[in-house]
Amino acid sequence: MATLIQSGPAEHEVSLSGPGAQTTGSPAERFTSREPEAFEVPSSRDEVWRFSPVDRLRPFFEVFEPDGVIQADNTVPDGAHVDVVEPSSTAAFGRALEPADRVSALAMANATRGLHVRVDANAELSEPIVLVRKGISGRSYGHHVVEVGANARATLVLDHVGEIQIAANMEIVVGEGAQLSIVAINDCEPGSIQLSSYAAMVGRDATYRHINVSLGGDIVRIVPTVRFSGRGGRAELLGLSFAGPGQHFETRLFVDHGEPDCSSDVLYKNALEGENARTVWIGDVRIRPEATGTQTFELNRNLVLTDGARTDSVPNLEIETGEILRAGHASASGRFDDLQLFYLQSRGIPADEARRLVVRGFFAEVVNRIGVPQVQDRLLAAIEDELMRAGT
Amino acid sequence: MSTLQVRDLRVSVEDTEILKGVDLTVSSGETHALMGPNGSGKSTLAYSIAGHPKYTVTGGTVTLDGEDVLSMKIDERARAGLFLAMQYPVEVPGVSTSNFLRTAVTAIRGEAPKLRTWVKDVNAAMAELDIESSFSERGVNEGFSGGEKKRYEILQLALLKPKIAILDETDSGLDVDALRTVSRGVNSARESTDLGVLLITHYPRILQYIRPDVVHVFYHGRIVETGGAELADRIEAEGYVRFGEPKEAVS
Numbered sequence: 244m245a246t247l248i249q250s251g252p253a254e255h256e257v258s259l260s261g262p263g264a265q266t267t268g269s270p271a272e273r274f275t276s277r278e279p280e281a282f283e284v285p286s287s288r289d290e291v292w293r294f295s296p297v298d299r300l301r302p303f304f305e306v307f308e309p310d311g312v313i314q315a316d317n318t319v320p321d322g323a324h325v326d327v328v329e330p331s332s333t334a335a336f337g338r339a340l341e342p343a344d345r346v347s348a349l350a351m352a353n354a355t356r357g358l359h360v361r362v363d364a365n366a367e368l369s370e371p372i373v374l375v376r377k378g379i380s381g382r383s384y385g386h387h388v389v390e391v392g393a394n395a396r397a398t399l400v401l402d403h404v405g406e407i408q409i410a411a412n413m414e415i416v417v418g419e420g421a422q423l424s425i426v427a428i429n430d431c432e433p434g435s436i437q438l439s440s441y442a443a444m445v446g447r448d449a450t451y452r453h454i455n456v457s458l459g460g461d462i463v464r465i466v467p468t469v470r471f472s473g474r475g476g477r478a479e480l481l482g483l484s485f486a487g488p489g490q491h492f493e494t495r496l497f498v499d500h501g502e503p504d505c506s507s508d509v510l511y512k513n514a515l516e517g518e519n520a521r522t523v524w525i526g527d528v529r530i531r532p533e534a535t536g537t538q539t540f541e542l543n544r545n546l547v548l549t550d551g552a553r554t555d556s557v558p559n560l561e562i563e564t565g566e567i568l569r570a571g572h573a574s575a576s577g578r579f580d581d582l583q584l585f586y587l588q589s590r591g592i593p594a595d596e597a598r599r600l601v602v603r604g605f606f607a608e609v610v611n612r613i614g615v616p617q618v619q620d621r622l623l624a625a626i627e628d629e630l631m632r633a634g635t
Numbered sequence: 636m637s638t639l640q641v642r643d644l645r646v647s648v649e650d651t652e653i654l655k656g657v658d659l660t661v662s663s664g665e666t667h668a669l670m671g672p673n674g675s676g677k678s679t680l681a682y683s684i685a686g687h688p689k690y691t692v693t694g695g696t697v698t699l700d701g702e703d704v705l706s707m708k709i710d711e712r713a714r715a716g717l718f719l720a721m722q723y724p725v726e727v728p729g730v731s732t733s734n735f736l737r738t739a740v741t742a743i744r745g746e747a748p749k750l751r752t753w754v755k756d757v758n759a760a761m762a763e764l765d766i767e768s769s770f771s772e773r774g775v776n777e778g779f780s781g782g783e784k785k786r787y788e789i790l791q792l793a794l795l796k797p798k799i800a801i802l803d804e805t806d807s808g809l810d811v812d813a814l815r816t817v818s819r820g821v822n823s824a825r826e827s828t829d830l831g832v833l834l835i836t837h838y839p840r841i842l843q844y845i846r847p848d849v850v851h852v853f854y855h856g857r858i859v860e861t862g863g864a865e866l867a868d869r870i871e872a873e874g875y876v877r878f879g880e881p882k883e884a885v886s
C-alpha cells in the first residue's frame with residue numbers, strides 16, 4: 244500500500260495571506276466525540292479554530308439556555324415529510340454526524356427540538372422542499388435529521404434570513420441510488436452568527452450535492468462533511484460567498500473516502516470587499532486504503548476586490564492507496580486581473596462596469612452548477628446588490 | 636472624416652524607452668500597414684494608443700479629430716472611436732460573449748441596441764466571419780483557439796463600428812481560409828463605415844487581401860521608412876538589415 248500525503252496548493256497564483264503553502268496540520272484521523280467536554284474550550288491556538296474569531300464566538304463555547312425565536316415557513320411537496328421532533332428520538336440520530344468540535348457536540352447534546360425531513364423511497368419530488376428560517380431574536384441550538392429513501396430524487400433549500408444566532412447540526416442520510424441536493428443560503432442580518440455542521444452519509448450509488456451560499460450575517464462558519472456507506476457514491480460540494488466589511492465566512496470541509504469507486508468534486512468561490520472582510524476555506528480530503536478507484540478534485544478561488552480584506556485557503560489531500568483514478572486540488576487567491584479589465588474597457592465598457600462583469604463571471608461557474616433555477620435567479624440578484632453596495 | 640494623429644510619441648515600459656518619437660497620421664478610409672522586426676515596439680504603439688496602463692507616455696501627443704486621446708480613460712478612447720484588435724486577446728472566464736458584446740455596444744452607442752435587430756446583426760456578423768453560433772454561450776475568448784480569438788476580434792470590430800482600428804497581427808495564426816474570411820470582414824468594415832486602419836503585420840500576404848495605401852517600416856521604436864505596397868515585398872525579400880545593425884547591437 245502506498246501512502247502519499249499531499250498538502251498545500253497544487254496551483255497557487257497569488258498568496259495574499261494565510262499560512263503560506265504547506266499544511267493544515269489537520270491530522271488524518273480527526274478527533275470526534277458526542278461529549279462536549281471531550282473538546283477543549285476553543286482558542287485561536289486550536290487547529291480547528293485558528294482562523295475563526297473565537298472571541299466573538301465565546302457565548303457558544305459553553306452550554307446556554309436557548310431563547311431563540313425563529314419563524315419557520317416550510318414548503319413540502321408530495322413525497323416529502325417535515326416534522327418537528329426531539330432529535331434523539333429519530334432512528335437516524337447520530338448515523339451521519341460525529342461532532343468534530345465542541346460547538347457541534349454542544350448542539351447535538353442540547354438541541355431539544357429539530358426537524359425530521361424524510362423523502363419517500365423512489366419519490367421524485369416535483370419541486371424543492373423549501374425551509375425558510377427567519378430569525379427574530381435570541382440564541383438557539385438546532386439539530387436536524389434528513390433521510391432520503393432509496394432511489395428518491397429531492398432538492399432541499401434552506402433559506403436563513405433575519406437575525407439568527409445559532410449552533411446547529413444537520414445530519415443527512417442519503418439512501419442507495421438516491422439523489423439529494425441541499426442548498427443552504429445564509430443571508431442574515433448584521434449581528435447574526437451561524438455555526439453549522441452538515442454531515443452526510445452517502446449510500447451506495449447515491450449522489451449528494453451540498454451548495455452553500457453565504458451573503459449576510461457577521462459570522463458564518465460551516466463544517467460540511469461527507470462519508471460514504473457503500474461503493475459508487477458521488478459528492479459534489481459547491482460554495483459561493485461574498486464577504487463585505489467585517490464579515491467572516493468560513494468553510495471547513497472534510498470528505499472522507501472510505502469506500503471504493505466513489506467520487507467527490509469540490510468548488511468554492513469567494514469574493515471579498517471592504518475593511519476586514521474575511522473568508523477561510525479549509526478543504527480536507529482523505530482517501531483511505533479501502534477507497535480504491537476514488538476520483539476527487541477540489542478547487543477554491545478567492546477574488547479580493549479591495550485592500551483590507553483577507554482570505555485563507557488551505558486544500559489538503561491525504562491519499563492512503565495507490566489505486567485511485569484521480570486526485571487533485573487547486574487553490575488561487577488574487578485581485579482583479581488587470582488584463583481582463585483592460586480588455587473590457589478597451590471595448591468602451593467603463594471601469595466599474597468592467598469590474599462587475601468580471602465578478603459576475605467569476606461566480607457564474609458556481610451559479611450555473613447549482614441547478615435550481617429559482618435559487619440561481621435569486622443569487623444573481625443578490626450578487627448584483629452586493630456589487631451595487633460595494634460600489635466596485 | 637476622422638483623423639488619428641500621433642506626434643513624436645515616446646513611451647517607456649518600466650523605465651526602458653520603447654517608442655522613440657513616433658509620427659503617424661491615419662484618416663478615415665485609409666489603410667496603413669506597419670511592418671517591423673520582433674520587439675521593435677509595434678504592439679507598444681498599439682497598446683499606448685488604446686491606453687494600456689503598463690505603458691508610460693513620456694512625450695508627444697496622440698489626438699483623434701483634435702481631441703487629446705492621452706488624457707482619456709481606456710473606455711473613453713473606445714467610445715471616441717478607437718479600436719484595438721489585440722495580438723493576444725484576453726480570456727474573461729464566465730462572461731458570456733453575447734452579454735459582453737451587448738454591454739460593449741451599449742457603452743459605445745450610449746444606448747442599448749434594440750433586441751430584435753441586435754440578435755440579427757450579431758448572427759449575420761458571426762456568419763460572415765464563420766463563427767459558430769454556439770460561441771455566444773461561451774466565455775469571452777475562453778478556450779478559443781488562436782485563430783478563433785482573432786476572428787472574434789474582427790467580429791467586435793464589425794459590431795462596434797469604430798472610426799479608426801488598429802489590428803495588431805490579426806493575421807498571425809490564421810489558416811488560409813480564415814485569413815480570407817477575416818480580410819473580408821475588415822474590408823466590409825472599411826467599405827461600410829469608411830474605417831481607417833492601421834494594420835500591423837509580419838507578412839505581405841494579408842496585404843493582398845487588404846490593400847494598404849501606405850506601408851511603414853517600424854524599426855527600433857520609430858518609423859524609419861514609408862512607401863507604397865511594394866515596400867512590403869521588398870521587406871519580404873531583404874528583411875530589415877538595411878535599416879541598421881541588428882537590434883541586439885544597439886544599446
Ligand SMILES: Nc1ncnc2c1ncn2[C@@H]1O[C@H](COP(=O)(O)OP(=O)(O)OP(=O)(O)O)[C@@H](O)[C@H]1O
Pocket residue numbers: 648649651653671672673674675676677678679680722
Ligand atoms: N515590462 C517590460 N520591461 C522591459 N521591456 C519590455 C517590457 N515589456 C515589453 N518590453 C519590451 O518592449 C519591446 C517592444 O515590445 P513590443 O511587444 O511592442 O514589440 P513588437 O514590435 O510588437 O514585437 P512582435 O513583432 O514580436 O509582436 C520588446 O523588446 C519587449 O521586450
Ligand SMILES: [Mg+2]
Pocket residue numbers: 677678679722803804
Ligand atoms: Mg507585437
